[in-house]
Every structure is written in structure tokens, then in C-alpha cells.
Amino acid sequence: MPVKRDDTHQLIERELVVFKRPNTEVWYCRYKVEDTWFTQTTKERDLNKANAAAQKILAKALLRKEENLPVVTKRLRDVAQLVLKAMEARIASGHKVDSYTQYKRIIDKYLVPFFGSMVISNITSETIEDYEKWRVKEMGKTPKYSTVRKHNVVLNMIFKEAISRNLMSGLKMPYLETKGQKSERHATFTVYETNIILANMPEWVANGRQHHKEKRQVVHDYVRVLVDTGARPGKELLDLQWKNIEFEVQHETAGVQFVEDEVEKEEMIDYEREYVELSNGPYDEEGNPLPNTVWTPIVSLFVDGKEGTRHAVGYDMTYRVLKEIANRRYKNIRKSNKLQHLIETKNEDKIFMTSDGEGLASALHMFQHFLEEYNMLKDRNTGRKRVLYSFRSLFSTAVMDYDDVDMRDLAKALGNSPEMLMKRYDRGTLKQIKHKLKAPNARQALFKPVEVPDLYQSAKVAAKASKAKSKAKTKSQ
Template identity: 20%
Template structure:
């Protein structure tokens, strides 16, 4: 009989625990230990129970994380021993493997990518999430075991964010902490952690968006109609500190200024401005709106019923103001002439010929920026920046100012938001003088008075 070949003594030595690294886990059986071996830079975990030696690498070089991995390893073995299932490598392959924050983030982003493919998440939202994870969150938490993340570590992260230069706003700090919580919630759903640690409070900073008063709304509408069909040049100043500017072709060019791009102004923009102010919708609704989502209602009241894809978790149909009907009918007539065919339900209402819906929104946003530049209305009198979203804000403000007996709940439902959001953001600029008629109105006298 051939003699069994014994393992090389050198190889055996490389797998023997380094004595000074053997560490017991406080509060757990003495036979549960972590240790290092010459053959690996990782910590290992070992536990002796039921005449079996269970051993596995933790796949981490951080002792604190190895201690947490050992606890997870112990829990898994204990559960299986109680169930009588521990013969022949019964434990999970990854029972002692550290689940890092980076790994949990990757799993979360895979899930978010699936939402993007199902059109449940916009591309820009997905990209913004990834950008923020890569910029600050992963560099801080990346290789940390999710089990090791506690209030102290979260507070350290918040303090680090608070000391960034340039300074981050309170709302941006809240967004970063919210994305951090999102990863830990995902880890909890996959049983990598038992509970989500307490988070430090960031605070709330309400920043209402700029809106347009009636005079300003008329001005941007007039300029958008005037520029429709024309090309505008986007130029850069010779000095970088001065930024860029817009002007009509043939306008005076500085000696060292350069052309960035020529932008064609479309009729869609003028229609978009009026449509948004009369329909309460968000810019994301414009992105997704197809003719199949729009129904003209002519009864006692004339309006559009907009049964749009869900936005911000809301699915209620939106009822528009009467003027939105006129704008929509004008859009349909123009598209029939331009397309040379009947409109299909799947055709988009705004910028149907754009290369993509992202491209459509970029073109509209750029055109709107040009109109604001030309009119000098890029900032409100309070210094608030105005964007396409300001048209929705204006729509809600006009109803609060000029609507009769419109309760906040009805307005919020129709605008696909909540009464709280109406009060905190949209109605923030509302002052008593804007509704002096309502303040000074009197009840009708009762017969017995």
C-alpha cells in the first residue's frame, strides 16, 4: 500500500493561526475566535461545536469588521445546529463574509437600474444617485461592514459633509444622508443587518422655487412667441469669469468671444409655457406626456383630463384650466400639418421629433433659459432661480391668489402633491395683501340677524 503523502510542513505552517492575533469575541462562547494566518492578509474566524471545527475567511483586513463577521458566522452555525443540519459544510458559503457598504450599494443600484428600465425611474434621477454615491458616500463608507455602521459613524460623515468647500446646503446634506439610509434599508431587506441605526438630524431648509407674477408670465410668453422659428447664438465671453450669453445671429460679437452653439427656438416652447401654467404639471410630466394621456372634456366645464404616468408617487388624473384645451388643440393642428398624417396615441405632445425624451427636455430647458436671459427674469425679486419648474409653481400660486373657494386638499390632489408641500413650498410667497378681497369679505347676513 502506498504511503499517504503528508502535506508540506511549510504549507501547514502558513495555515496555522498566528498566536498573538487570536482574539475572542466579547459576550460569545470562548471557542469562537478570529485570527490571522501567514498565508492570508484577511482575518479568519473559527468556532468549535458539536465535535466540529467550523472555519472560514472573513475576507476583510479590518479587525472591527472581522468581529462583526464572526458574530454573523456564529449565528448561522447556531441556527443550523438547532435544526440538525450541520454535516458536511452545512453553513452558508458567505456566512462569515463581510458585506461591505459598497457591496450593498451595488445591489441597490442594480435594483434602481431595473426601475429605470421599467420606466419607474428617470435617467437623470439614476445618474444623480450614482454621482452622489461616488462623490462622497462611497469614499467614506465603501469598505465598511454594514454591521459596523452606527450613529457615531453616521454623525462623523455628516460633520465631514458639513465642512465641505464650497458649503453644501441643508437640503443637499439631507439628500446625502437619505441616500446613505437607502443603502442600509436595502441591506436590512436582504437580512445583512437586523435594524437600521439611528441617523443624526440634519434639519429642514425650505427653499421655495421662484415663480412668475401675471405681468412676468405675459412677458415670457410674448418673447417666446416672438423668438419662435428663429435661431439664437450661445456665445462665450473671452474672459471665463464672465460666463456666456445669448444673442440673435448677426448681433455684435466681442473681439475674442466665441460661438458655442446655435439654438433653434421652437413653437413648442411658447405652447409649453401657457400649457404648464394652466395645467399644474411638472416638467417630468412633459417628458412623458403622450396624446393617449390627454382627453378633452366638454360638459358643464371644459378642461383636459390628464391621465399621466405616476409622478412623485401620485397617480391621480389632473384637471386643467380651460385655456389648456385651446393650447392642446393648437398643438394637434400644428403636428398634423408637420407630420403630414393623423396623430397616433403614442406620439408625444411636446417635441415629438426629438432624438430622445432626454434630448427633448434639454432643448426645451435651454430655450426657456434663453427667454429668461432675454427678459431678464432668470432671478425673482427675492433672488430665487427660475426654471421650467417655476411654471408649475406659478400655476399653483395663481389658483391660490385668484381661485374662489378652492381648498388646499383639492388643489394638492389635482397637482399631485400634498397639502403640506403646498403650504411649505408653493404657498410660501403668498401674502395677505395678495388676497385682500378674501380677507375683507363678509358672510351673508342670516335671516334672523
């Protein structure tokens, strides 16, 4: 039978124990919540007082567990969970917390593995320096300035949460310096390379496996709208709903356009007649557009992005793409103009998604696979990889070079932070300048059909065609 120790007292069997550590007169308690044991000082030297303190500690721990809070909150990992829970509560109450996924990833992948078991009040500037060295090894590279800034934002949120709960003093909060590798500008596309991309995408879509084909089609839609609007890739367009769209039709006097091909002429007339139905422009008694009128749709997209809610503007290509998506996904709507119906009824479906509701979280990954297949992933001059963001610089350059769009107008269209002069004195609005942003020369150049040279042909498609040709030749013999 084990000898009963004077320095250990079991208050609740297998649940609460009061004990003394060597070389100290203070009593500690060890308590269990569910299947986990925790240790904490009672701060008492008298056994009776220590027993009462231990009972209170256990009661508080059980209450915290019942309220779905961490039992112990002095370690960084526990405080980090409180920060995440606060964000989750905001999301549940209907608020947007755009950075939640990113912050959670930083906490789970970097902060908890390094700081997790540390008592938050013991983290010093020296500890932060050790973390920065560890992070470089973990990432395999020096992080970019923007990455370091995000990590520091999350750490500051955790420290401030700890201060608000009296788990650390504000005076002990470590100073976080944002230092990192300067970000390089994204490699861009030329207008000609954009023509090649748009020429190759239908083939890429057609050659996808059955379950990937629709996602590829959505990427194709997404790319065309990025090229036409200059919108920021990511949430600006991926969160866009039909209810966030408005459009009008602009008509301008122009020279008579002669079209020899009868089929092409009929398509053009149908397309222009569709615009007539959506506008009050000039047309004859039979409802046909007058021959010297050019019809242009102006599509306003109310996007929510980096700079908050703003307008992005698209024109003919954006209208065509939205119409294609509406016709493809909403076969059950018995309306001649499904797009107009979706906009007027303020439909809340996201636009850039598959028919079964899957979004485009992998858009960049898929697009870069496309570029790699067609030998266009890296800029031939810089060696840097192209990304979806490359279309933004392409758009800016094209509309300025081909149509001399004013820098002020372009800044408003892209939602960039204007320079100080514009910020102080300019009062123009996007509504006032959206007609000037039509940039017909740039858009004609960007969406120009081209013959794709061998350099940008898909090796996969060529190999498949060669195999089919050999098989056919063998059969004929």
C-alpha cells in the same frame, strides 16, 4: 532561491494562499477573482481545516462573481451596489423606480467616496456625524432638509440590505436624524412678468442655433402648458404621452362677438368650426357655430407625479399647444386633425420631446438661461432665482385673484395634499369641478399680448441688430 515559509501555503498557484498574520494563531486566506486579490479569515487554527475553509471561500467568491454579485459584501460600497442592482431588476421587470437616478447619484457622489471602504457593521452614529461635516464641505453649503432626507433614505436602504444578509445587527444600525436648512419658498412671477416671458419666447426660439432651436421650441411649448395647467414641472408633464390625454368641448351662451378685421374673423370661425367637429354643441344646418356660442376645449391630462396618478386640466392654450406639436412632429399623418388621431390611437410617444426623440432633461437649465438673457432670472424684491416651479404659485394666485376659484377646487386641480378638514369630509372630485376651473379672466390676463419694455429686451438680440444695421450702413456708403 527564496526560503519556504511555514506561515504561508500556496494552495492554488497565483490564486489561493493560506497564511498567518503576526501575533495570531488563526489562519487567513488570500484569493484572487479575475484580477483582484481579496483577504479573509478562515476562522480556523488547524492548517488542514484552514485549507478546506479557504477552498470553500474561493468557491463561494467565484460563484458570486458568476452571478454578477459583489465578491465581498461587508463594505458599504458593495452593499450599495446590491441595493442599486435590486432597483435595476425592478426596472427591468417593468416596475417604475422613479428615484433610481437620484439615489445612484447620492451613492456615487457622496456615500461611496466617504463610507465606501468601511465595513458596514463598524459605521456608528459618530461616523454619521463625521459624514455630515464632510458633506457640508463637499457641497460648499449646508444642505436643505429635503436633501438630507434623501441621503438618509438611501443610507437606511443600504443598512436594511446589510441586516437582511446578516452583515450587521439591527441593534447596530445608526440612528439617522434628518436635519438641514429649511427650504425657502420659490420666487414667483407676476402676471405681467409672465406676459413678458411669453412675448419674448418666440424671439428666443428664433435666435437659437440650428441644433438648439427645436429644443427651445419644446421649452416654449412646455412653459405655456405649465402656465395653463399649474402642473408640477418635471416628470408630471415630461413623461406625458398622447394616450394620457382626453378632451371635450364646452359651449356656453354669450353675447355676440363682433370682429372687424376680416382675417382675424376667418381665423376665429375656422377655430370655432374645429370645436364643432369635436362636440355636439349648437350649430346651424350648414355646420357653422351659432353666433352667441363660446367654445372652450377642456383638456384632461392623466399625469403620474409626486402624489401618484392624477388629472391635470388645461384649456384653450393647452389645446393649441398640443395641436401645434402634433402638426409640427407628425407631418406623415394624413389626417386633418392630427391631435385627435394621436389621442384616439393611444399613441405612446412622449409629447415634450424633439423630432429625433430627445427629451427635456435640460429644461430648467435652458429656461434659466432664457430668464438671464432677458433680465428676469432673479426676483427684484427677494433676489432669489426663479425656476420652472415658480409658474405653479403664479397659477394658483392668478386663478384665485382673477376668477375667485375656490380653494378646495384649486387644491384638487394641483394635486396637493388637502388640509385635514378636506381630507376627512370633502368628497368632491376633479371631474365635478373641472368646468369651474376654466378661470377665463385669469387665462386672458396670463396670455395677454404686451409690448416688451427695454428692461426686458435681450442684449444679445439688440447687439446683433445694431451690428447688422452698421454693416448695412457701411455697404450703402
